[in-house]
Amino acid sequence: MGCRTANGYDINGLGQLKDGRGNICPVTIIMPTLAMEADRDVEKFMKLLDQKIYEAKDMLIERFEYICSQSPQSASFMYENRTMAGYVPEEGIRSALKHGTIVIGQLGLAETLQILIGCDHTEPAGMELAKRIEQLFKDRCAQFKQEYKLNFGVYYTPAENLCFTAMKKFQEKYGIMENISDKEFFTNSIHVPVWKEINPFEKIDIESQLTGYSSAGCITYIELDSAAIHNIDALETFVNYAMDKDIPYFALNLSNDTCLECGYTDEMNENCPVCGSSKIQRLRRVTGYLTGDYNSAFNRGKVQETNMRYKHVNKLSDWKQ
Numbered sequence: 001m002g003c004r005t006a007n008g009y010d011i012n013g014l015g016q017l018k019d020g021r022g023n024i025c026p027v028t029i030i031m032p033t034l035a036m037e038a039d040r041d042v043e044k045f046m047k048l049l050d051q052k053i054y055e056a057k058d059m060l061i062e063r064f065e066y067i068c069s070q071s072p073q074s075a076s077f078m079y080e081n082r083t084m085a086g087y088v089p090e091e092g093i094r095s096a097l098k099h100g101t102i103v104i105g106q107l108g109l110a111e112t113l114q115i116l117i118g119c120d121h122t123e124p125a126g127m128e129l130a131k132r133i134e135q136l137f138k139d140r141c142a143q144f145k146q147e148y149k150l151n152f153g154v155y156y157t158p159a160e161n162l163c164f165t166a167m168k169k170f171q172e173k174y175g176i177m178e179n180i181s182d183k184e185f186f187t188n189s190i191h192v193p194v195w196k197e198i199n200p201f202e203k204i205d206i207e208s209q210l211t212g213y214s215s216a217g218c219i220t221y222i223e224l225d226s227a228a229i230h231n232i233d234a235l236e237t238f239v240n241y242a243m244d245k246d247i248p249y250f251a252l253n254l255s256n257d258t259c260l261e262c263g264y265t266d267e268m269n270e271n272c273p274v275c276g277s278s279k280i281q282r283l284r285r286v287t288g289y290l291t292g293d294y295n296s297a298f299n300r301g302k303v304q305e306t307n308m309r310y311k312h313v314n315k316l317s318d319w320k321q
């Protein structure tokens with residue numbers, strides 16, 4: 001699972017220990033589809049979402065049990081070398097896997113809110129409903145954790161492929177709807193829509209109100225112009241601001257393209273400004289990892305999402321903290 005993965009408190013004895021544990025499996029709920037199935041009615045949606053959270057829990061338990069039925073021989077290195085904490089040979093691999101996290105993920109909070117109330121969580125009414133939705137995920141995962149003695153957690157899913165495939169299915173069923181399905185991807189988890197013209201501090205202010213509901217992993221990033229690479233003070237200011245707002249995992253996305261003909265490096269969306277070459281390696285942080293050329297490494301939805309990302313820092317004079 002993605003780089004944003006986190007392990008919360010282990011209910012099976014290892015407490016806050018992070019080493020030797022991992023996320024075992026995710027199930028992601030595509031919330032915009034539920035909002036449509038609920039006839040755009042908030043109360044019907046909350047009921048349907050609750051039902052789907054229970055179904056996700058059942059699916060996770062089934063998958064967890066199936067994974068636990070494997071022989072330790074299937075990954076003997078992990079067990080013999082204690083890379084998986086807690087392994088007791090006589091008890092099988094469940095003895096190690098029970099310390100891991102099983103997660104209920106989500107996709108497209110922004111579009112869900114648009115469908116239900118006509119605005120997203122960059123507006124107060126949207127944020128109010130967003131918190132109600134996230135509280136439900138949090139409460140249910142806490143309840144399942146006690147009930148099944150397994151580490152259920154709320155996961156803000158990366159949905160690197162699902163963002164596109166889920167949208168395709170949504171469009172086939174519901175067509176093109178303004179601000180909802182007029183693009184090729186659903187917005188990542190609880191993120192502010194990528195095209196919103198806001199500054200880095202506003203983005204952190206909004207997303208930090210929701211990241212605390214997630215116990216199994218989330219990320220908040222800001223998109224920067226490549227010139228910011230040379231402004232260490234600005235980068236430090238962003239990191240400090242995010243830490244002060246308790247963002248668990250914060251990222252600064254900078255473009256770092258290289259001309260393969262002359263070696264010039266900067267953000268280059270067309271040809272190299274020095275030698276005119278079109279042979280550009282576009283090193284971007286599209287997801288948690290640096291990717292050679294995002295145009296060929298990701299599906300259409302993710303490429304469009306990347307191209308639509310607003311640069312949160314491109315007008316220095318607009319900064320307000």
Ligand SMILES: [Zn+2]
Nearest residue numbers: 259262272275
């Ligand atoms: Zn060049």
